[in-house]
Amino acid sequence: MGKDKLSIDKLDSENLSIENLDLTVDEIIDESADWEPLGPTPMPDMTSLRDWDRKLMKRYRPQYYPTCEQCCFCGFGVCDLSDGKEGACGLRLHDQVARKNFMRATWGVSAHTAHARDVVDEAIEKFGSDVPLDMGDHVTVEAPNIRLVCGTKPETLADLKDVLDYLEKEIVQEVDALHTGQEGDNIDFESKALNAGMLDHVGMEVADLAQIAAYDMPKGDPEAPLVDTGMGSVDREKPNILVYGHNIVGAEDIMRYAEENELWDEIEISGLCCTVLDMTRVDQHPKIVGSLASALKFIRSGVADVIVTDEQCVRADTFREANEVGSKVIATTSKICFGLPDRSDDSAAEIVDDMINNGQEGVLITDLEKVGEVAVKVAQKISDDRKEAKTSPSxxxxxxxxxxxxxxxxxxxxxxxxxxxxxxxxxxxxxxxxxxxxxxxxxxxxxxxxxxxxxxxxxxxxxxxxxxxxxxxxEKYRVRVGRGPIRDTEIRDVGSPIVMGEIPGVVGLVGCSNYPDADEGFREPIYRLARELAERNYIIALTGCHAMDIAYFENEDGETLYEEFPGSFEAGGVVNCGSCVSNSHITGAAIKIANIFARMGLRGNYKEIADY
Ligand code: SF4
Ligand code: SF4
Structure with a gap:
């Protein structure tokens, strides 16, 4: 694949006459590749699946409950869209609500695709472009979302770059469609949102396949190890580095530094949200503090000597809050800089010296090779002086x-x-x-x-x-490490019971932890739902905050759901796939049920599989 250009100034033959022809071939998909015949919609653009979306929404009409009846997106100022009024551009309230849905969907696909780009680029730089996307002996359909949407079958890290090129091209078109004076129909906005959601799962799949292959994470292992979670799992006596966000590439350098320098007994690496979930897929030393709901609580506790941020779900006030308790901050991606000085070109020794001796409270380091050394050395140096800040309020x-x-x-x-x-x-x-x-x-x-x-x-x-x-x-519980993809053999085993109703369905419990409250606590309904459905033979697939939060409850034998129920994709299985980008394995499992069990063509065949 790739871009090819052909220019012909003049060509005259018996059957053909051409003058001034410029031809650009955007993507070449080898239709004759023998792994599967090519379906009708490989690499769809924003309107390729529009007719199917519109049919779908004719049957399931979108319902809108706007929380805001104004629009302030453009230079006309604030437009009142209440009571059937149109904005200065002609947009109606339901169009605007649909536009915002689409906008949020573009945030999602761009966040995960940018994340995927970081992981792929970093992995190629560290390990080379020919690292195979080997998901283990039990997974032959290793990239169901990519096969379905793109019609390609990536085999190495390098092949993922073509998928990312396609996604990035589509995302630019999507963001453009949000502009004032572009789309004006709510159903078309919703169709675009569905398109963004579809692409989002491709982006997530790229990110997770790349990190599983590059960092040797579990490959569909239903018995992936159990690790500690909760604020009480953190050893407060040791120098503490808190990783925070969704992208493992910087945090991985800290683990590597700890491993190479045999520091695991001397320092504590803890983490919030998906970064630490993914770290435990590589090494079981880091401690999972908790989901998004634990972020401000733990930062304010002052336990972290150094906070290393990456991207997504990181509080905007992290640096200010860290300053209040004397924690140092290292920002590691261009997406979150907190106004900090960029020290990427300086030596690790200089940065460490400035952070310890010269009042440098935080730095931006995008050269990830230095992050491990700086974070560990700073934490080791300042930890003793911060003993008081780490204790609970007086x-x-x-x-x-x-x-x-x-x-x-x-x-x-x-x-x-x-x-x-x-x-x-x-x-x-x-x-x-x-x-x-x-x-x-x-x-x-x-x-x-x-x-x-x-x-x-x-x-x-x-x-x-x-x-x-x-x-x-x-507060200390046990969560199963994210296992990654669902095995093809598991799909074969559950296909018939799902069709026959012995397994009523697959339920994905995913998303952030800002749940509404309940009598027994805000996490309890998620736990109860997972338990109830597992007892009724559903397959429960989890990622991210939900995967962490169901671990906060134990049965009378002191077991969490991960210990009480199997981790395999079977009736009553409680399956932690991993971090947010592992959501792609849940849609991937549904796609594989259609492909492996129902024998439907996968390659570039989105409509038929989605309909199934
Ligand atoms: S959830 Fe309520 S009690 Fe907790 S921090 Fe927010 S406002 Fe305060
Ligand atoms: S004074 Fe007391 S009750 Fe009033 S906002 Fe402050 S903490 Fe709440």
């Missing part, structure tokens, strides 16, 4: 904050989950910290809005943290 802190609370209830009204904060504060003022501790551990999703809203500057999260001092230390 009794005096608690009392001062409680004294300042006038029980006005502003905090409660700003809490997205409507938590009874003032009731907890009232009880705490009377010496009972139980309610505050319960809110912190089981109900608070760590957004920080309450602190922002308090007119008296009460540090509510600090009060709750102090109240939950003991529970934080005890």
């Amino acid at each position: 009794k005096e802190d608690l009392e001062e904050n409680l004294d300042n609370c006038v029980l006005c209830g502003f905090c409660e009204r700003s809490c997205p989950n409507d938590l009874p904060i003032s009731e907890a504060m009232k009880e705490a003022k009377n010496g009972n910290l139980e309610k505050s501790a319960d809110l912190y551990m089981n109900h608070c999703i760590g957004c920080g809005r309450c602190d922002e809203s308090c007119p008296n500057g009460v540090e509510i999260m600090k009060v709750m943290e102090k109240a939950a001092e003991k529970e934080i230390k005890e």
Whole structure:
């Protein structure tokens, strides 16, 4: 594949006469490749599947419940779209809502595709372009999304670059379609959003295949190891490096540095969100602090000596919050720079010296080869001096904050989950910290809005943290490491039971952890749903925050769902595929059921498989 150009100034033959012909061939897909006949829509553009989308949405009409009835996207200023009014460009409210859906879908596909580009480029630089995309003996359909959408069969890291070229070209067209004065029909916006979602799974698949192949992550192993998760799993005595985000490439350098210098007994690498989930797929030393809901809580705890950020789901105030507790910050991607000086061209020794001795609180280092050395050396040097910052808030802190609370209830009204904060504060003022501790551990999703809203500057999260001092230390559970793809053999085994109804279906539990609250805690409904469905023989496939959060509950034998139910893709299986980019294995499994079990053609055959 690749771009080919042909120019002919003049050609005269018996049957053909050509003048001034310029021909550019964008992608060449070898239709004769013998692995499978080519279907009708390889590498679709934004309208290739439009007729199918429109049929689908005629049957399942989109319903809109707008949270905002204005548009402020263009130079006309703010347009009121309520009560059937049109904006200055002619756009109606339902068009605008659909446009925003599409916009969010483009964020998703661009985030995962950019992530994939980073992983592929870094892996090729480190290991070479001919690393095979070997997913193990049990996986022969190793890239179902890519085969289905692109019609190609990548075999090495280099082959993934062609897929990324296609995705990047399509994403530019999609972002353009969001511009004012472009699309004006809500169903067409929705069709474009579906297209972006389809491409998103291709981008995620590229990222996960590349990292599985390059970093030797589990290849569909249903018995992938169990690792610790929870704030209590972190050893607070050791120098601590907290990795934070979704992209393993920088964090992998820290692990490599620790391994090469035999430092695992001396330092603690902990992490938030998908970066650490992916690290545990490579090495089981790092500790999973938790999902997005644990981010602000753990950063404010001050336990991290150095925070290393990459991309996606990283709080915008990370550097400011880190400064408050004396943690140093290393940003490692061009996507999140926090206004920090770019030290990528300086030596590791110079950067370490400036961070320790010259008041450099944070740096941007995009040369990932230096990240491991800088992060580890800085953490080792400053850890002893930060002992006090790592302890939980003092009794005096608690009392001062409680004294300042006038029980006005502003905090409660700003809490997205409507938590009874003032009731907890009232009880705490009377010496009972139980309610505050319960809110912190089981109900608070760590957004920080309450602190922002308090007119008296009460540090509510600090009060709750102090109240939950003991529970934080005890928060320790076990999660199964992400196993990656579903094996072809598993697909063969479940095909018939799914068709016959013995397995009622495959349920994907995926997404971020800002769930609504419930009586038994914000994570509990996800856990209960997973348990209930597993008991009813569904196959439960999880990734990201959901994969971490179901681990917070144990049965009467002290087992988490990962210990109680099998990790294989079978009836009642609780399957952790991995990080967010491993979502592609869930759609991949559905695609493989159609391909392997129902024997439907895969290659460039999106409509038929999607219909199935
Ligand atoms: S907003 Fe502040 S003063 Fe008011 S109840 Fe909440 S913590 Fe107390
Ligand atoms: S930090 Fe917790 S308690 Fe405070 S507003 Fe957010 S969810 Fe509510």
